[in-house]
Amino acid sequence: MQTENTSRLSAPGDHSGLQTLVHAFCVLVMENEADKFYRELPKVELHAHLNGSVSFQSMEKLISRKPHLNIEHSMTAIRSGQRRTLDECFQVFKVIHQLVDTEEDILMVAKDVITEFAADGVKYLELRSTPREEKNTGLTKRRYVETVIKAIHECKSEGVDIDVRFLVAVDRRNGTEVAMETVKLAEEFMLSTDGLVLGLDLSGDPTVGHGRDLLPALQRAKNSGLKLALHLSEVPSQLEESDLLLNLPPDRIGHGTFLHPEVGGSQSLVDKVVKNNIPLELCLTSNVKGQTVPCYSQHHFQYWYQLGHPCVICTDDKGVFCTDLSQEYQLAASTFGLSHEAIWKLSQQAIDCTFAPENLKQELKQRWIELQPQGLQ
Ligand SMILES: CNc1ncnc2c1ncn2[C@@H]1O[C@H](COP(=O)(O)O)[C@@H](O)[C@H]1O
Ligand SMILES: [Zn+2]
Numbered sequence: 001m002q003t004e005n006t007s008r009l010s011a012p013g014d015h016s017g018l019q020t021l022v023h024a025f026c027v028l029v030m031e032n033e034a035d036k037f038y039r040e041l042p043k044v045e046l047h048a049h050l051n052g053s054v055s056f057q058s059m060e061k062l063i064s065r066k067p068h069l070n071i072e073h074s075m076t077a078i079r080s081g082q083r084r085t086l087d088e089c090f091q092v093f094k095v096i097h098q099l100v101d102t103e104e105d106i107l108m109v110a111k112d113v114i115t116e117f118a119a120d121g122v123k124y125l126e127l128r129s130t131p132r133e134e135k136n137t138g139l140t141k142r143r144y145v146e147t148v149i150k151a152i153h154e155c156k157s158e159g160v161d162i163d164v165r166f167l168v169a170v171d172r173r174n175g176t177e178v179a180m181e182t183v184k185l186a187e188e189f190m191l192s193t194d195g196l197v198l199g200l201d202l203s204g205d206p207t208v209g210h211g212r213d214l215l216p217a218l219q220r221a222k223n224s225g226l227k228l229a230l231h232l233s234e235v236p237s238q239l240e241e242s243d244l245l246l247n248l249p250p251d252r253i254g255h256g257t258f259l260h261p262e263v264g265g266s267q268s269l270v271d272k273v274v275k276n277n278i279p280l281e282l283c284l285t286s287n288v289k290g291q292t293v294p295c296y297s298q299h300h301f302q303y304w305y306q307l308g309h310p311c312v313i314c315t316d317d318k319g320v321f322c323t324d325l326s327q328e329y330q331l332a333a334s335t336f337g338l339s340h341e342a343i344w345k346l347s348q349q350a351i352d353c354t355f356a357p358e359n360l361k362q363e364l365k366q367r368w369i370e371l372q373p374q375g376l377q
Helices: 017-030 036-040 056-065 086-099 103-119 141-157 172-192 211-223 239-246 267-275 284-289 301-307 325-336 340-353 358-371
Strands: 043-049 122-129 163-171 197-203 227-232 252-255 280-282 311-313
Touching: 036 325, 036 340, 043 103, 043 311, 043 325, 043 340, 056 086, 056 103, 103 122, 103 141, 122 141, 122 197, 122 358, 141 163, 141 172, 163 172, 163 211, 172 197, 172 211, 197 211, 211 227, 211 239, 227 239, 239 267, 280 301, 284 325, 301 311, 301 325, 311 325, 311 340, 325 340, 340 358
Parallel strands: 043 122, 122 163, 163 197, 197 227, 227 252, 252 280, 280 311
Antiparallel strands: none
16 A cells, blocks of 8 residues: 655654745655665556656646746645545646647657656656647647657657657547547558557546547547557446447557446446457556545456456556556555566566557567566566
């Protein structure tokens, strides 16, 4: 279980002005650093939304660039022990979007996020983000995607030790037409970036809109060779939508919290996922802090892991939920009693769930062999 590392940061009762601020800062920056094994574990991150992944440090820079917005850190992150409804989480993204609305901002946050994942031992990252147009700053959706790609290239040429690919996100709130436009943009970039853009994400507030309206866009994306990573059954009572989307079928599922019968899903949904061997991207802290799962021990990781189904531990929004991938692996281990061997296997098996081409998968597998600690060989 997570513990709050607050006791070593300030003396009891010492809450005078500056001390309190320093204390709050330290809690934000240092809360729950993972143990060495998990930090050194080579990792694959497959479910990370760019604007949800902005760290405290990057947020500082953004806030100081735009002081007139009067945005405070408490509005952009959900700290240890705090919970929000999913609806409140989506309010947080609105605030962050106000802070990230120029090419310069996107370049900075994308480079920071990539560098932070690399520093956390992530060797392969599939980053996802929703192309946004901002009338005030002249930002277009095309420039948005180009800027993320520029950040990926710059990190590579600066020698950051991580392979990054991009998934273009469709926000389900924006409906049929926007989804189709986004798919066309993603297709173009898939072709012009030599596979750096390799898929499409479906995300956004799951309580808004219906997957049925997005089917033609998703089908087109699939036909053109884009891989599909779809948020599915993140909230209860979406059996019909999930069934419809599973018929595509998607290449990976985000969350899938309410798919199985024990939580109101159905055996036939589970059967479809299993039959098509569709990996699940599971984000423990995100689901607990967003209150779709009551506590860590009741997380659906347990259900799917016991089935032997491919499960990939991911962060979702490491900035908003104040976590990192090492912590998520450690949390899975401590909650479900997984040994270092089991965790190693979990991180290794994630390679087969990536959308990377076969030669890159082989390279990653070789890397894992080279990095394997003595005791686990
Ligand atoms: C918590 N669970 C979640 N469920 C569904 N969608 C989510 C999400 N977390 C993030 N997003 C999606 O990612 C966007 C922010 O990153 P980008 O601006 O695209 O980089 C959010 O606006 C939402 O559409
Ligand atoms: Zn997500």
